[in-house]
Amino acid sequence: MRAVNNMMNLLGDLAFAPFGSAPPWVALVALSAVAGLLMMIVFKYTSYQTKLKAVSDRTRADLLAMKLFKDDLSVTFASQWDLLRATGKRLWYSLWPPMAVMIVPFVLAIAQIGVRYEFRPLAIGEHALVTLRLSEDAFQANAGVPLEAPDGVEVVTGPVRVPAEATIYWEVRVAGNGDHELAWQINHQRILKSLPANGGLRPVSPRRPTTGFWDQLLYPLEEPFLATSPARSIEVGLPQRSTPILGLDIHWLISFFVLSMVFALLLKPFLKVQL
Amino acid sequence: MRAGFQLASTIAVSIALLVTTASCRDEPAAARRVFVLGMDGMDPQVLEPLLAAGRMPNFAKLAAAGGYKSLGTSIPPQSPCAWSNVITGCDARVHNIFDFIHRDPKTLQPYQSTSTTGDTAFSIQLSKWNIPLWGGEGTVLLRRGTPFWEYLTEAGVPATVFRMPTQYPPGESKGAELISLTGMGTPDLLGGYGQFSYFSSNPATARKTVSGGRIYPLKRKSRDSTAGELIGPPNPMLHVEEGEQPDELAIPFTVDRDPEYPVVRVGIQGRTILLKEGQWSDWTRLSFDTGIPGESVLPGGTMPAACRFYLKAARPYIEVYVTPLQMDPIESSEQLGTPGDFARQLAEDTGPFYTQGIPEDHSALSEGALNRDQYLEQAELVLSERMRHLDYMLEHYKGGFFFFYFGSTDQVAHVFWSEMDPGHVEYDADVAEKYGQVINRVYERVDEALGRVMEVARPEDTLIVMSDHGFNDFSRGFNLxxxxxxxxxxxxxxxxxxxxxxxxxxxxxxxxxxxxxxxxxxxxxxxxxxxxxxxxxxxxxxxxxxxxxxxxxxxxxxxxxxxxxxxxxxxxxxxxxxxxxxxxxxxxxxxxxxxxxxxxxxxxxxxxxxxxxxRWSGDHCVAAHLVPGIIVANRPMKVDDADLLDLAPTILAEYDIPKPEQMHGRNLFGD
Structure with missing residues (x-):
């Protein structure tokens, strides 16, 4: 999983590189357009286009039959039954094989967009909650472990140790720009967590993941903790990023889905795709 | 030599301002700019020595440019009555506000004089739930009379009216743009002037109601872990039979103390707040869930709120103070400003803020939930927030009439008067040594605020600073x-x-x-x-x-x-x-x-x-002639006995709007 994430991180950086310091919505719109195009192409070449065409023709015939024989109940019911079956078939032909082909790269791509649009780096003066979860044994032995804050980061409050959860909390304040790194020395291991401060659209991670599949999928940027590590997870409360488009402050994932669908539908006639 | 130079420069500035002001009266009325700063309870007895000592440089500059007078107040000199005089230019015959509290003669029940809850919505009862369907008036303003800014906006003059007391709910514009935020009279989420919550892990603590607040025990789960419930308003969705007490909404929370250090973690609705002793949290936005099926989509299904936590002590017992629950300016369904989304916009741009009309928590001080220093910290949070809002409003000011209100001058005087007045029965020289300058320092802060307005105001603009009443010592209480x-x-x-x-x-x-x-x-x-x-x-x-x-x-x-x-x-x-x-x-x-x-x-x-x-040791609810307010303006005032009632006609005259018949005052700058 780590190798996949490393490759995706590289691809993510490449994909976002052309947008430089452009406003975040520009990249989101552009990537939605690219995603719409790619979805259409993949759909065209992985779906059963002839079968979909047949289903579409059958649907049109059923609608026509219902219009022509609207006084004939048996024809109407038969056509409606046919329409229901056609809808099911259309759904199935969309899922298999196109969705099966697209799902993995699509989720990986979404994760890459998410690390840029879900959260933003801290601004100077902003506070963040740092949560370090340890294994039970490590907590017992290291409950007094200090947070080594680099220059540009000040510990405002903490530590607050909660033994029942084997967790230690700090509140930090960012005093200087840069890619800060918080550090702890636990059981002869140096545990690190990035704390990004300022900068435009860039990948940030609120959590250093465990080796669990979903954790690594959702937080692909940082090295996961090994099972032998005394740390279970480290979280930094980064602020949510807001990416308004045309004045509408909608969650980036909804904007991305809606825009990619719109672009895909606009491209459909040019790519001659049967949906 | 230096004093002589100062006098000469002041005279020169005054002449320049007068000449410029006179020459610029030709501009179209709607383009004129009038700034009014309202300083609640600013008292001549406090202000004048500070002016003489040179501690209020901006007030002094303004007074030199135009004039300074005492300002006749309302009868009685209570803020709702006084500000109603300002708003309507009429006395209580028109605006109907005679006291903070009125009574219904038919029931003899007291009620808040400035606003009330209107007709309830038509609703249906389903099982234990009461589901509102349509209608309902919400909160209704009881103050009568037409606010002067309605005449302004009707005449095409844009108006900014920031936290004007006795103006909840806010009105709408009759023409040009009106930007307003409600002030004194805006209730907390529980519908009153503000009710703090105080939590303690001391086993001797019992749940009880005190004046302006409630005390709750924190339940101990382990040596350093406790749990409590933040109590909100009665559940509006629950059907209640007559005579029954409605269940109150509640949000459970935990307070975990570090085993060694004086710091705690407050966990509430998925949020984690760290507090060390003596630390205030940022605003915490919460949601009281009514429990009705589909509450997240049903109007009124949840009640948004905002509050701040303060860790008073971590040992030997955990003691946590929580501010009165505010209507969340971002999510509240109540209209807190004009236009309807102004409060949300302000909160998004400057952060959540106190929406409660009188945010300084004197009840917590009087009840011992906060001590003097802690109260001062809380009052400072309010004043800093107000200064931030002043900067924001000045930055976004596009012309027309501008009013901005400060309440700190009143609230701090109420609770620190005995530390300043050797004649007060509770005066203690040792305490006065530490707190005797508190009121003066707040006056100096609002002088800074005036300085910020003066930076924005052009020489030809009209600038007025006024207060609704003065202050007095409150040593003895009469049981009428x-x-x-x-x-x-x-x-x-x-x-x-x-x-x-x-x-x-x-x-x-x-x-x-x-x-x-x-x-x-x-x-x-x-x-x-x-x-x-x-x-x-x-x-x-x-x-x-x-x-x-x-x-x-x-x-x-x-x-x-x-x-x-x-x-x-x-x-x-x-x-x-x-x-x-x-x-x-x-x-x-x-x-x-x-x-x-x-x-x-x-x-x-x-x-x-x-x-x-x-602790409420200073007051102004006395005979009106004993507690005049103040007025300072950058234009000479030609009326000797200036009164609050004169404000509205004066402002209208600045825009060439004739004084409406029902107004009782005069134009202070007129002949």
């Missing part, structure tokens, strides 16, 4: 209802147990001719008006004359001073006032006196005059 009882105007059904009769529970109305409710209001138990009225209308005049004369003769045996300076007969000072709302006598207390805390809501303690030991 006790006096009425002792003098045979009020009767009880049984004997005379001390402090029992809150809310007039055991009053023998058939033998009662007058009663006091509110800070300054005395009512005759008039037949045909009051629920159990006994005084015939032809007896009323003689009774009022008798009461007024006797009240003005009451002397405090401890000091030898008269307790009441003026007993104003309302039929003389406000003829034709609304007979169902207006009191019959407004009691104007003398310096050092005020209505006692108990008498306001109908208590009759045995002692007639008591020493005021409450």
């Amino acid at each position: 209802n006790t006096w009425l009882l002792q003098n045979g105007y009020l009767a009880l059904k049984g004997n005379f147990p001390q402090d029992k009769y809150e809310g007039f529970v055991d009053v023998d109305w058939s033998a009662t001719r007058a009663y006091n409710l509110g800070i300054n209001c005395l009512y005759v138990n008039l037949k045909g008006r009051e629920r159990d009225g006994v005084v015939e209308s032809h007896e009323r005049d003689a009774l009022l004359a008798e009461l007024a004369a006797k009240l003005e003769q009451v002397v405090d045996p401890q000091t030898g001073q008269r307790v009441i300076a003026r007993a104003y007969r309302v039929d003389e000072i406000f003829p034709a006032a609304d007979p169902d709302i207006a009191p019959d006598i407004i009691v104007g207390y003398n310096r050092g006196y005020r209505a006692s805390w108990g008498t306001i809501l109908g208590k009759m303690p045995h002692e007639l005059i008591e020493t005021n030991t409450n």
